Amino acid sequence: MTVPGPPFLEYGGLTSVPGPFECSDVTIYLFGLRADPDLLADLCATVLHDPDGTMSYTPLGEFVMLSFGSMVVRSLSQSRSPLFGTAYADMGTSAERHAAIWVPTAAGHRADHADLIDRISLFIPAMWVDNPVSLLGGRDIYGIAKQWGEPTITTGDRPSCSLDVFGGAFGRDETSGLHPLLELTPQAGVHVGEAVEELAAEAGRIAGDALGQLLRGTVTLPDEALFREAAAAVAGHQLRQVGARQFRTSEQDGLVAGAVELVELTTTFGRFHARLLRHGFDFTLHTLASHPLGRTLGLSSQTVPFGLEVTGQFVLASA
Numbered sequence: 001m002t003v004p005g006p007p008f009l010e011y012g013g014l015t016s017v018p019g020p021f022e023c024s025d026v027t028i029y030l031f032g033l034r035a036d037p038d039l040l041a042d043l044c045a046t047v048l049h050d051p052d053g054t055m056s057y058t059p060l061g062e063f064v065m066l067s068f069g070s071m072v073v074r075s076l077s078q079s080r081s082p083l084f085g086t087a088y089a090d091m092g093t094s095a096e097r098h099a100a101i102w103v104p105t106a107a108g109h110r111a112d113h114a115d116l117i118d119r120i121s122l123f124i125p126a127m128w129v130d131n132p133v134s135l136l137g138g139r140d141i142y143g144i145a146k147q148w149g150e151p152t153i154t155t156g157d158r159p160s161c162s163l164d165v166f167g168g169a170f171g172r173d174e175t176s177g178l179h180p181l182l183e184l185t186p187q188a189g190v191h192v193g194e195a196v197e198e199l200a201a202e203a204g205r206i207a208g209d210a211l212g213q214l215l216r217g218t219v220t221l222p223d224e225a226l227f228r229e230a231a232a233a234v235a236g237h238q239l240r241q242v243g244a245r246q247f248r249t250s251e252q253d254g255l256v257a258g259a260v261e262l263v264e265l266t267t268t269f270g271r272f273h274a275r276l277l278r279h280g281f282d283f284t285l286h287t288l289a290s291h292p293l294g295r296t297l298g299l300s301s302q303t304v305p306f307g308l309e310v311t312g313q314f315v316l317a318s319a
Contacts, residue, residue, distance in 0.1 A: 005294050010083035016137035017075045017088045020317035024093075026272075028069035029159055030308040031184065033101075033283060036298020037062040040103055040237065043125060044294060046242045048105070051260055057105040057123060057242060065102040066283075068153050068161040068184070069168070070095070073134065073269065076315070096131035097151040099163045099182060100124050101297065107242065121242040125297065128165055142318070143243030143263040150178060158186040158279065159309070167290025181293075184304070187280040237269035264319035272312030280305050 010020075040059040048057040072095050077088040084091070107121040119162045128149025129135050138146040149166045163182040168174055245261040248254035281304040283295060 004052060007082070010081060014084070014091075014133065016133055016140055017081075017091065018077045018079065019137075019141060020076045020315050021072040022074045022076050022313070022315050024074070024313045026069065026071040026310070026312050026314065027153075027155065028067050028071075028310045029153070029184075029277075030310060031066045031159060031281060031304045032063045033304065034062060034302060035064045037297060039298040040064070044103065044105055044123060047125065047260075048123060048242060048262060049260065051259065055107060055118075055262065057107050057121060060104045060106055060120070063104075063164070064299075065104070066182070066184075067098070067100045067102065068151055068163075070097045070153060073131075094131055094133060096129050096134050097153065098127055099149060099151045099161070100127035101293075101299075105242070107240075116197045119240055121240045123242050126291075126293070128163060132244050139245075141245075141315075142265055143245030143261065144241075145243075149181075151223075157277075159277070159307070160185055165288070165291055167288055170289045178292070179288055181288055181291055182286070183282075183284040184307075185282045185284070186277075186301075187282060189279060228249045237272065239267045239269075241265040241267060265316060266319050267314050267316050269312055272310055272314070275309040275311075277307035277309060281307060 038057060042279050044057045044059055050056065072093045074093045075088040075091065080087050098125075101124065103123045103125060105121050105123050106119075108118045124144055127138070127144055127146045128151065129146050130148070131148055132148075135146045135148060138144040148166045152161045152162045152164075160183070161184040162180065164178045165181045166176060166178055168176050168179050204207070241264070243263040243265060247258050248289075249256050249258055282301075283304050284301045285299055287294070
């Protein structure tokens with residue numbers, strides 16, 4: 001396969017590797033958090049702005065997903081590194097833990113004075129990893145907003161999760177360091193009925209918002225594209241994501257940035273199993289100037305009525 005453009009210059013040491021990436025021994029805990037729909041809309045309009053005006057990304061509903069997970073990652077690229085003289089796929093595996101926030105969006109375009117929904121894409125406005133190669137590669141290649149963090153995950157029937165991030169308060173005399181940002185603590189008791197009821201209500205809110213737009217005529221569904229996309233996701237065990245790839249330039253010492261490139265990704269599950277965590281969680285968000293999740297997403301400390309545990313294997317690749 002011919003790769004357009006110049007090759008990536010490798011020197012010094014291992015910083016990142018090309019994909020696609022196989023992620024195995026995956027354990028991910030998922031939680032639904034209430035956010036501010038207006039702030040989510042502003043964020044998507046700002047970050048996921050298509051300079052060509054072709055695509056738009058609109059958040060679905062008022063909920064985001066919070067994930068904590070661990071996995072073992074391997075590059076599937078058969079290309080050979082010019083620095084190390086080894087195929088990237090033969091370099092071995094690397095373990096990582098993450099915490100991430102996911103925003104479900106309707107991706108579409110405008111035609112004939114109507115907003116057309118083409119597919120559902122997941123946008124990650126923040127992800128924290130404890131692997132430097134994953135951090136750099138995720139930002140450089142796919143435009144995933146990865147940052148350094150130290151997730152702690154206690155597995156089992158009553159998992160607990162927490163996240164320390166690098167940052168802190170702002171001020172001339174302040175010093176950056178690791179600070180707690182997120183905590184999820186399991187509640188006592190089992191709330192099967194409440195969990196199922198809230199799960200149905202949450203799904204209804206998200207679906208209802210999109211269907212409401214259809215019924216009001218503010219969006220149009222061309223050729224049943226959205227339903228086909230949902231069916232394909234279920235049948236093919238595949239999720240779509242979108243990232244925003246951008247870098248600071250040397251102009252004015254980094255004050256000026258390059259153009260934003262929207263990157264479409266796919267996560268294809270080779271196998272997976274989902275289990276309902278049948279109890280509530282207390283979600284705590286710590287105020288931290290360097291990570292303003294309340295101001296940008298409308299997140300706050302809240303009670304989460306249930307969680308999901310997903311295990312399996314998947315491949316992350318560009319669409």
